[in-house]
Amino acid sequence: MHKLQTEVLVIGGGATGTGVVWDAALRGFKTILVERRDLTHGTTGRFHGLLHSGGRYAVKDPHGAEECIRENQILRKTHAHCIEDTSGFFVVTPEDEGDDYPEKFVAGCNAVGIPCSEIPVAEALRREPLLNPRISRVFEVPDGSADGFLAAHATVNAARVAGAQIMTYHEVDELIVEERSGERHVVGARVHNVVTGEHIVIYADIIVNAAGAWSGKLAAMAGAEVVILPSKGTMVAMNHRLVNTVINRCKMPSDGDILVPSHTVCIIGTTSVTVPNPEPLRIEPWEVQKMLDEGEKIVPGFSKARVLRAWAGVRPLFQETYTGGGRDVTRKLALLDHSQREGIKGFLTITGGKWTTFRLMAEATVDTICEHLGTQRPCTTATTPVPGAEQGNYWVGHRLHDVEEQRLQGDLICECELVTRTMLENAVQRNPALTLDDLRRDVRLGKGPCQGGFCTYRAVGILNEMESAGNWNHDMLDESADTMQWNAAHLQSPAHNLTRDVTAGNGKGHSAESPTVFNPNLLLRDFLQERWKGVTPVLWGRQLKQERLDELIYLSLMNIDHLPDDELASPVTDFYNFDTTPGPFEPEPKKVG
Amino acid sequence: MLDLVVIGAGLSGLMAAYTAAQSGLTVRVINKGLGSMHWGAGTVDVLGYAPDAPEKPVQHPFTALANLVVQYPDHPYGLLSSDEIRAGLASFVALTEEIGLPYRGSAESDQNLFLPSPAGAARPVYLAPEAQSAGDLSRSEPMLIVGFKGMRDFFPDLIVQNLAKQGHQARSAFLPLSLVTDRIDANTVHLAEALDDLERRTRLGHELKKLVKIGERIGLPAILGMNDHSVVIADLERLSGVPVFEIPTLPPSVPGIRLYKALRSRLLELGVRIEAGMEVVSAEMTARHNGTPGSIQSVISATSARPYKHRAHNYLLATGGILGGGFNSDHTGHVWETIFDLPLTVPQDRSMWFASGFLSPTGHPIFHGGVVVNDVFQPVDGGKLIFSNLWVAGNILANADPILERSLEGSAIVTGIAAGKAIANL
Incomplete structure (x- = not known):
C-alpha cells in the first residue's frame, strides 16, 4: 500500500x-x-457566483457584512481574473416598499464600510433597461460576479x-x-x-x-x-444575460431575491430548504416556479424568457444545537x-x-x-495574488474578442461558450479530468444553449484522438506536484487560453500501471446524461425544442444508444443518473421556526 | 385562389406539395425555418428499432411494420396499408432518380441497410443516398475512414474503434484540411462547396490514392460536393481506384441540404412557390359548430415588411411537432399547436413529460404525442372532423416517437404523400 x-x-x-x-x-x-x-x-460548483459586497448582510449580520467587504476588496486583487466587475444594485421594487429597510440598509453599509450610493432610478434603468421600471430606489454597492x-x-x-x-x-x-x-x-x-x-x-x-x-x-x-x-438552495440559469449588474432586492434576505450576471447567462436564486442529505438533490417544481415569480419582480417578462438550466447546492450551515429553520x-x-x-x-x-x-x-x-x-x-x-491575477478582471466578451482577434472561428468546439480546441486540449493536459463534466468546469464546455448538443461529440472525438496519440495524461490523477507546471488558472483567461501548449503535461500518456475508465462511448453517455440532469427541471419552450434537436443528433444521426461498451460506468455515472425529472406540482412546504 | 397552402418545408411538406402539384393542383409552400433534413443524416429511416424491442435493430422493416401496427393500431403507419407505404417509398426513390440524387436500399427487399454513424454505431436505414450506400456494413471490403486534421465535425478514430468493436474491419487516416479549403471557419457546407471545385477534388483524389490499399473502400465525411456531388464522387472513385462513400457529420447536414435543394428545384419546375422565412402567426378560421366542421379562410404570415395573407381552398400543416416548432410549451406544462391550436395527445403536465434518463429506451412521453387524424390525415377531436379543409402530415402526428424508433424520414415521406393524394382526390 x-x-x-x-x-x-x-x-x-x-x-x-x-x-x-x-x-x-x-x-x-x-x-x-x-x-x-x-x-x-x-x-462551490453550485452557487450563484456572487462576490458579496456585504450589502446583503448589512442589516442582519453586520459582522458578516464587514468580513464580506474586506474579503471582496482582497479577492479583487488576489483573484482578479476570476472576477467580473459587474457592480451591484439593491433595488426597492413595489413589493419591497412600505418599511424603513432602505434606511437601515444604508446605515448598515455605512457602519461597516461598504461603499454604497443611491443612484437615480432613471440612471439605473439606463444601465439596466430590462429592470422593473416601477422600482422606486436604487443603491449601488461593489458586488461582483465570480467564477468559482x-x-x-x-x-x-x-x-x-x-x-x-x-x-x-x-x-x-x-x-x-x-x-x-x-x-x-x-x-x-x-x-x-x-x-x-x-x-x-x-x-x-x-x-x-x-x-x-x-x-x-x-x-x-x-x-x-x-x-x-444541509440547506438546499435551488438556482435557475436564464439563457440570456438579462442584466449586466448584480441585482439584489433591498429587503430582508429571502428566496429568489438575487440575480447575478455570469458570463453569457444570468442566475437567479435561491430557495432555502432543509434537506436530510446533501446529495442527491431533487429540484421541486415549486422551487422553479418561485424563482420565475421572483425574477418577474426584478425583470418583468422574466418567466417567459428562455430558461437554460437549474441546479441545487447545499449550504453547509453549522449549528451548535438544533434550532430548525434554514436561512436564520x-x-x-x-x-x-x-x-x-x-x-x-x-x-x-x-x-x-x-x-x-x-x-x-x-x-x-x-x-x-x-x-x-x-x-x-x-x-x-x-x-499574494494567485498566478493569472495579473491579467485583471474578465469581462463578458473576452472569449469572443480573442476568437475574433486571433481568427479562431474554425477552432471552436463549443460555439455557445466559445471553447476552442486548444483550450480543451490544454485543460486535459493540465487538469486531471475523468469526465467531460470535469472539463465543463474547467472551460465551460456544454454550458450554453445547446447544453452539449454539438460539443459533446466534438470533445469526445478530440479526446479520443489525444488518447490514441498518448496525449491524454491520465497519470495526473496520481500526480506529484514537482513533476509538472500547473497553469490551470489561465484556462479561461483572456491572454492564455488560446495558446497551444500541449507539451505541458509529462507526456507519459496512458500506461498499464494507471488503469483508467477512458472510453469514448462512456464519456458521451455520461455527459449527455449529466446535461440532461440539469435541464429536465426547466425543460419547456425553446429549450425543449433544443433538447429534441439533441435527440435527433445523438439518436437518429449518431445512434449512440446502440454503441458498444454500454455496460461501462465511471465513478460518477450513478451521480449523473439520478432522476431529476419534475414530479407533480406541490406547494412550497411551510418553513419551520 | 390557390388549391393548397403547405405550412412547413420539411420532408413531409415538400412530398405533400410535390404529390399535389403533380396532380395539377396549384400549391404554395410557406415555411419559417428549415426542416430536420438539414440536421439529420440525409437517409430515409423507415423503422430502425421497434418500440417493444428497442435494443435490437430491425432487420426487416416491413415485417416489423406489420407487427407494429397490430400492436399499436394508432401508430401513424397504421393509417396506411403496407402497400401504400411501399408505394410511397418507391415513388420517393423514383423522384430522387429524376432529380439526380438517387437513393438506394438493400439489394434484398424488406431489408434495412446498416451504415456507419459519425460515432461508429451501425445505423439501421431503409434508403440512403447512393453516396452513403457503399458504407453498407454487410459488405466485406475493409474500410479506410479518412478525416481532415482540424475538422471539428468528423472523427475517424472514434468511428474506426467502434466499428472494430462490432467486428468490422476499418482503419483511419488523416489529410490536411487545407487540401479542401483555405477558410479558417469552414463548416461542412463550405467544405462541400469547396469540393465542387475540380482542382481541389482532383488533389483530394490523388491523396486518397496514396492512402488506400487494394481491396479497401474509402469512407469520408459527407462533404463530397454540394452542387456537383455525383461528379465529385465519380472523380474520387476514378482517381483513388476504389469505392468511395460518405458518412454523415454533425449538422449542418450536406446530404440533407442536397436533398432539400433538389426537391425544391423540382417543385419550382412544377410551379410551386416556396416562401422561406414566413412564419405563420395567425389564421382566419371558423370553429366547429353544431356538428359542422369549421374551416380555415386564410393563414397569415409575418415577414419583415408586413403581415401577408395566404388564401387557399385547402391547408396542410407540416410544422413538425416540438422539433419543428409546430408545438410550443411553457413552464405550466401547457403544450399547444401553434397555428390552429389543434388538440394534442401530449400530457398537459410536466411531471408526465419525461422518462428519467436522456437515453431511456422508452423515450420521453412528450415526444410521443401529437395531432390525431382520421384515415385521410385530417385532424379530429374525439373522432369528429375539426376543420373541413385542414390536413396534417409528418412528425406532428400523434402516437409515435419517430426519432426514438428511427422512422423520421420514412414516416414523413409516406404521410406527406398520402395527405397530398387525399387533397388531390377531393
Whole structure:
C-alpha cells in the first residue's frame, strides 16, 4: 500500500479546502488536499457566483457584512481574473416598499464600510433597461460576479506552485485515530483512488476537515460531532444575460431575491430548504416556479424568457444545537478545534461561511494550525495574488474578442461558450479530468444553449484522438506536484487560453500501471446524461425544442444508444443518473421556526 | 385562389406539395425555418428499432411494420396499408432518380441497410443516398475512414474503434484540411462547396490514392460536393481506384441540404412557390359548430415588411411537432399547436413529460404525442372532423416517437404523400 507523509492534510476540494491548501502551502507547510471527486464538485460548483459586497448582510449580520467587504476588496486583487466587475444594485421594487429597510440598509453599509450610493432610478434603468421600471430606489454597492470554478483552480494552482499536492478523485475511507497517553490523536487518513481503486495511507500532523456539507460525516470518522444542517438552495440559469449588474432586492434576505450576471447567462436564486442529505438533490417544481415569480419582480417578462438550466447546492450551515429553520442559522464561518471541544488532537473542522470569505476562513484555519504545530508563520494570502491575477478582471466578451482577434472561428468546439480546441486540449493536459463534466468546469464546455448538443461529440472525438496519440495524461490523477507546471488558472483567461501548449503535461500518456475508465462511448453517455440532469427541471419552450434537436443528433444521426461498451460506468455515472425529472406540482412546504 | 397552402418545408411538406402539384393542383409552400433534413443524416429511416424491442435493430422493416401496427393500431403507419407505404417509398426513390440524387436500399427487399454513424454505431436505414450506400456494413471490403486534421465535425478514430468493436474491419487516416479549403471557419457546407471545385477534388483524389490499399473502400465525411456531388464522387472513385462513400457529420447536414435543394428545384419546375422565412402567426378560421366542421379562410404570415395573407381552398400543416416548432410549451406544462391550436395527445403536465434518463429506451412521453387524424390525415377531436379543409402530415402526428424508433424520414415521406393524394382526390 502506498504511504504518504505530510504536515497538513486537507479534506475537501471546494472553495474552503482549496483556500486552506493555498494558505498552508504559502506558509511553507507540506500540504496535501484530497477530494473524492473533481474540484468544486460540491457546493462551490453550485452557487450563484456572487462576490458579496456585504450589502446583503448589512442589516442582519453586520459582522458578516464587514468580513464580506474586506474579503471582496482582497479577492479583487488576489483573484482578479476570476472576477467580473459587474457592480451591484439593491433595488426597492413595489413589493419591497412600505418599511424603513432602505434606511437601515444604508446605515448598515455605512457602519461597516461598504461603499454604497443611491443612484437615480432613471440612471439605473439606463444601465439596466430590462429592470422593473416601477422600482422606486436604487443603491449601488461593489458586488461582483465570480467564477468559482476558475477561482478554485487558480487557488489550487497557486498552492501547487508553493509545493502542495492535490489529489482529486481520492475518497477518504477512514480517519486513523490513535490513543497516545490517554489522548486521542487523528494521525492520518486511509483514502482510495476512486478511479484505480488504489489504497493510500496519508499520515499528517494535522488534518483539516473542509468537506462542507459532508463535514459531519467526516468528523464522525474521528469520533467528533459536527452538526451540519444541509440547506438546499435551488438556482435557475436564464439563457440570456438579462442584466449586466448584480441585482439584489433591498429587503430582508429571502428566496429568489438575487440575480447575478455570469458570463453569457444570468442566475437567479435561491430557495432555502432543509434537506436530510446533501446529495442527491431533487429540484421541486415549486422551487422553479418561485424563482420565475421572483425574477418577474426584478425583470418583468422574466418567466417567459428562455430558461437554460437549474441546479441545487447545499449550504453547509453549522449549528451548535438544533434550532430548525434554514436561512436564520448562522452563515458565519465556524472553525472547530476538536482538541478543545472533544479532546481529539490533530483535527480541525472549518465550515459555514460563504464563497466570498473562503480566504478568511483559510487564514483562520491555518493560524490555528500554526498554534497546534507550535510555529508562528504569518498569513500572506491577502497580499499574494494567485498566478493569472495579473491579467485583471474578465469581462463578458473576452472569449469572443480573442476568437475574433486571433481568427479562431474554425477552432471552436463549443460555439455557445466559445471553447476552442486548444483550450480543451490544454485543460486535459493540465487538469486531471475523468469526465467531460470535469472539463465543463474547467472551460465551460456544454454550458450554453445547446447544453452539449454539438460539443459533446466534438470533445469526445478530440479526446479520443489525444488518447490514441498518448496525449491524454491520465497519470495526473496520481500526480506529484514537482513533476509538472500547473497553469490551470489561465484556462479561461483572456491572454492564455488560446495558446497551444500541449507539451505541458509529462507526456507519459496512458500506461498499464494507471488503469483508467477512458472510453469514448462512456464519456458521451455520461455527459449527455449529466446535461440532461440539469435541464429536465426547466425543460419547456425553446429549450425543449433544443433538447429534441439533441435527440435527433445523438439518436437518429449518431445512434449512440446502440454503441458498444454500454455496460461501462465511471465513478460518477450513478451521480449523473439520478432522476431529476419534475414530479407533480406541490406547494412550497411551510418553513419551520 | 390557390388549391393548397403547405405550412412547413420539411420532408413531409415538400412530398405533400410535390404529390399535389403533380396532380395539377396549384400549391404554395410557406415555411419559417428549415426542416430536420438539414440536421439529420440525409437517409430515409423507415423503422430502425421497434418500440417493444428497442435494443435490437430491425432487420426487416416491413415485417416489423406489420407487427407494429397490430400492436399499436394508432401508430401513424397504421393509417396506411403496407402497400401504400411501399408505394410511397418507391415513388420517393423514383423522384430522387429524376432529380439526380438517387437513393438506394438493400439489394434484398424488406431489408434495412446498416451504415456507419459519425460515432461508429451501425445505423439501421431503409434508403440512403447512393453516396452513403457503399458504407453498407454487410459488405466485406475493409474500410479506410479518412478525416481532415482540424475538422471539428468528423472523427475517424472514434468511428474506426467502434466499428472494430462490432467486428468490422476499418482503419483511419488523416489529410490536411487545407487540401479542401483555405477558410479558417469552414463548416461542412463550405467544405462541400469547396469540393465542387475540380482542382481541389482532383488533389483530394490523388491523396486518397496514396492512402488506400487494394481491396479497401474509402469512407469520408459527407462533404463530397454540394452542387456537383455525383461528379465529385465519380472523380474520387476514378482517381483513388476504389469505392468511395460518405458518412454523415454533425449538422449542418450536406446530404440533407442536397436533398432539400433538389426537391425544391423540382417543385419550382412544377410551379410551386416556396416562401422561406414566413412564419405563420395567425389564421382566419371558423370553429366547429353544431356538428359542422369549421374551416380555415386564410393563414397569415409575418415577414419583415408586413403581415401577408395566404388564401387557399385547402391547408396542410407540416410544422413538425416540438422539433419543428409546430408545438410550443411553457413552464405550466401547457403544450399547444401553434397555428390552429389543434388538440394534442401530449400530457398537459410536466411531471408526465419525461422518462428519467436522456437515453431511456422508452423515450420521453412528450415526444410521443401529437395531432390525431382520421384515415385521410385530417385532424379530429374525439373522432369528429375539426376543420373541413385542414390536413396534417409528418412528425406532428400523434402516437409515435419517430426519432426514438428511427422512422423520421420514412414516416414523413409516406404521410406527406398520402395527405397530398387525399387533397388531390377531393
